[in-house]
Amino acid sequence: MKKILSFFKAHRPSKRRLIQLYAALLFNANLKGFATGRIYKGPLKNICTPGLNCYSCPAASGACPLGSLQNSIYSSNKSTLYYVGAILLLYGLFFGRWICGFLCPFGLVQELLHKIPTPKLKKSRFTRALTYLKYVILVFFVILIPLAYAFRNFPLPGFCKYICPAGTLEGALGLLSNAANQSYLGMLGPLFTWKFLLMVSFLVAAIFIFRFFCRFLCPLGAIYGLFNRISFVGVKVDRKSCTECGLCVGKCKMDVRRVGDTECIYCGECISVCPTQAISWKGPSVLLAPNVIDTEAEDAALSAEEKEMRAQIKRKEAKRGKIARAVLAALLALLLGGALVYYNFIDNPAPPAVGVAVGSTCPDITLDLVGGEQEKFVLSENRGKITVLNFWYTTCGPCVEELPHFNKLANENPASVSVVAIHLDQAWVDLPTWIADVHPEWGEGEMLIAWDTDHVTEELFGVQACPVTVIVDEDGVITFLRIGSVSEETLYAEVERAILD
Amino acid sequence: MSEKTARTVRLLYGCVLSFLLVLTGLFLILSALAIYYGGGESPYTPEAIGERFSAIALPVSITLGAIVGGIVLHFVLPAPASRPHARIDRRALLARMEAKKDATAAYTDAARKERRLRLILRVGTGLLSLVAAIPAILHLSAPESFRYPAYNDSVIAAMPSLLLFSASLAILLTVCGILCDRSYARQMKVLATQSARTDVPAEKPQSTRTAWIARVLILAIALVLLTVGIIGGGMEDVLSKAINICTECIGLG
Numbered sequence: 001m002k003k004i005l006s007f008f009k010a011h012r013p014s015k016r017r018l019i020q021l022y023a024a025l026l027f028n029a030n031l032k033g034f035a036t037g038r039i040y041k042g043p044l045k046n047i048c049t050p051g052l053n054c055y056s057c058p059a060a061s062g063a064c065p066l067g068s069l070q071n072s073i074y075s076s077n078k079s080t081l082y083y084v085g086a087i088l089l090l091y092g093l094f095f096g097r098w099i100c101g102f103l104c105p106f107g108l109v110q111e112l113l114h115k116i117p118t119p120k121l122k123k124s125r126f127t128r129a130l131t132y133l134k135y136v137i138l139v140f141f142v143i144l145i146p147l148a149y150a151f152r153n154f155p156l157p158g159f160c161k162y163i164c165p166a167g168t169l170e171g172a173l174g175l176l177s178n179a180a181n182q183s184y185l186g187m188l189g190p191l192f193t194w195k196f197l198l199m200v201s202f203l204v205a206a207i208f209i210f211r212f213f214c215r216f217l218c219p220l221g222a223i224y225g226l227f228n229r230i231s232f233v234g235v236k237v238d239r240k241s242c243t244e245c246g247l248c249v250g251k252c253k254m255d256v257r258r259v260g261d262t263e264c265i266y267c268g269e270c271i272s273v274c275p276t277q278a279i280s281w282k283g284p285s286v287l288l289a290p291n292v293i294d295t296e297a298e299d300a301a302l303s304a305e306e307k308e309m310r311a312q313i314k315r316k317e318a319k320r321g322k323i324a325r326a327v328l329a330a331l332l333a334l335l336l337g338g339a340l341v342y343y344n345f346i347d348n349p350a351p352p353a354v355g356v357a358v359g360s361t362c363p364d365i366t367l368d369l370v371g372g373e374q375e376k377f378v379l380s381e382n383r384g385k386i387t388v389l390n391f392w393y394t395t396c397g398p399c400v401e402e403l404p405h406f407n408k409l410a411n412e413n414p415a416s417v418s419v420v421a422i423h424l425d426q427a428w429v430d431l432p433t434w435i436a437d438v439h440p441e442w443g444e445g446e447m448l449i450a451w452d453t454d455h456v457t458e459e460l461f462g463v464q465a466c467p468v469t470v471i472v473d474e475d476g477v478i479t480f481l482r483i484g485s486v487s488e489e490t491l492y493a494e495v496e497r498a499i500l501d
Numbered sequence: 502m503s504e505k506t507a508r509t510v511r512l513l514y515g516c517v518l519s520f521l522l523v524l525t526g527l528f529l530i531l532s533a534l535a536i537y538y539g540g541g542e543s544p545y546t547p548e549a550i551g552e553r554f555s556a557i558a559l560p561v562s563i564t565l566g567a568i569v570g571g572i573v574l575h576f577v578l579p580a581p582a583s584r585p586h587a588r589i590d591r592r593a594l595l596a597r598m599e600a601k602k603d604a605t606a607a608y609t610d611a612a613r614k615e616r617r618l619r620l621i622l623r624v625g626t627g628l629l630s631l632v633a634a635i636p637a638i639l640h641l642s643a644p645e646s647f648r649y650p651a652y653n654d655s656v657i658a659a660m661p662s663l664l665l666f667s668a669s670l671a672i673l674l675t676v677c678g679i680l681c682d683r684s685y686a687r688q689m690k691v692l693a694t695q696s697a698r699t700d701v702p703a704e705k706p707q708s709t710r711t712a713w714i715a716r717v718l719i720l721a722i723a724l725v726l727l728t729v730g731i732i733g734g735g736m737e738d739v740l741s742k743a744i745n746i747c748t749e750c751i752g753l754g
Contacts, residue, residue, distance in 0.1 A: 039744070045740055045743040055743040062743075063740075063742070067742070068742065071742045077735065079735040081730075083733075083735025084735070093720060119519060126675050130671055148641060175746070175753075182547060185545045187543075187748060188543070189544070192545070192753060193537040204522060230716050395741070395742055396749075398749060424745065490542070
């Protein structure tokens, strides 16, 4: 019994672990998302979380900063880049890589995996050299590739699409594990296979190599690391007391050269090993517990009265610090409690009663059209023709890639087929200007472009992932429903089948 | 149980567990590949997934059992001694030695020679890295590399040059690090033969003014950008992306 108790005492979570768990729960407060299989779609998702947390995770309560950065590079609204850039600057300035050490959910996953007792790969010159790889990924996949494709009017989040394991783990597996999302299985193909392969490799590597992804591959860590020297929160070294013994670097599992450099995640593990107590936390002094400093030699030089005054001041400071920390803890607990209540009970719209399926009658819809002579599209007025509905939006790469097939279909069969490309409701998008600038041929052809101002996509069709293609026959019955990209061959084959049936 | 025996048991257990974990990872990857190459436009059906992953349920269970076994071992074996994760950085040691050693003529020549060597190594590494980056830069700047709409193929086509650059960078930095480390060791050997200086200069106080100027500047820029971004609708744009499932980002598109 004693041994069991001592096991739990020795392995009780540290303060840092508790903060990591707190942050993981706060940034994934929409827990009902796992039960319903739907992501949070409320207004609070315009705030970027500081750590790597995919916004397609069913529980995600905020936006991912990396995904938002790549999206802002493509976006025609340049203010987005200013907004996301400002957020990254503020996070970096205030916290630096303290975010990696305390707030990043994916960092927590890697640290927990690293606890599995296998032989571990120790750091070396080679691992130090490998840390520069994350800057290569930042430059090429986060900035250059999205930028290169933005000049070609094509949305491509390079890092998210080809590398990010958090998206696969939290988003894909989180959504696919729910029975309500079985239709998404049809979208899995070579990209998912590649990303699953990468995710498994990274997670297995994290068991043997401490924070494998953070050290070598995470572009967000690369960005935050640049602010480490000037961040308000973190770890500092008193150079006067430091004897350069190197014990701190020896204790550290990251590839630091010195405490507080770009590789330091400010976990604070080095503070306890410093023999001269030269390392301490930096931050608001009222919130920090003071280092225990041996002042016996100094005290010996003081009189009894001075000693008593000094002790009184220390007691007052300690009491003030305790109160401040208690107030902060209470506020944080309130924040987490409030977030859990808000996301799971208050901002909790009922999932739409999705009645559309192959073989059912397509509900009648009326949509505003963009450009062209017609002002509105009414499905019921289209009886007698095959209607192809495609749900898309401008920052969806697969959507923009496949729409030319639909445009071609519309232009080749204007008498028998109506093609309507329904853009999801996104208030900021100036769709007519976007189409005129990027794809003028769509506005001039037979394909109708509609604007989903009444949210029919959500309410009637239950669309939460694009693209979605629905083919309705002359009698208004749905003959084809696909969530995900549709190849040109499949599209033509299904339209032909609808005509023949 | 002696410390040596405990270490041996721990090592054996670690090796077995490592083998099982790597095997489990391989099984997961091979199962996904088998499903994908199983054919069809949509190979990931519930039946295919169920069939493939239930086939590896036994090895996965054994691995999980082995992990749990580690907890049992923890009770049986004495706690291992904590060991450092890296040796001391020679550059830091050298800086400390230089501050405390007397600067004789021989020392200055030797130090100058080693510093010149390290500068050449670093500049050379930088130039060679740039050379290694040329194929990637040429590829990404050529319009032919971005054949629309086959953008997936375009990114995959860029991989060889990117991998070449990354691998070259890793090798160059490692070699540079090894050679610089040896240079530090040589310089330290020379320093060790010199006599200690009596006039150790006072430690230069860390300049905080530069840091504060940088903080204030960055804060000001961030606040201006944030204001412009919010007024210009940047928040709505981020929201519009975040409330729709990014199928590409999670591998579904």
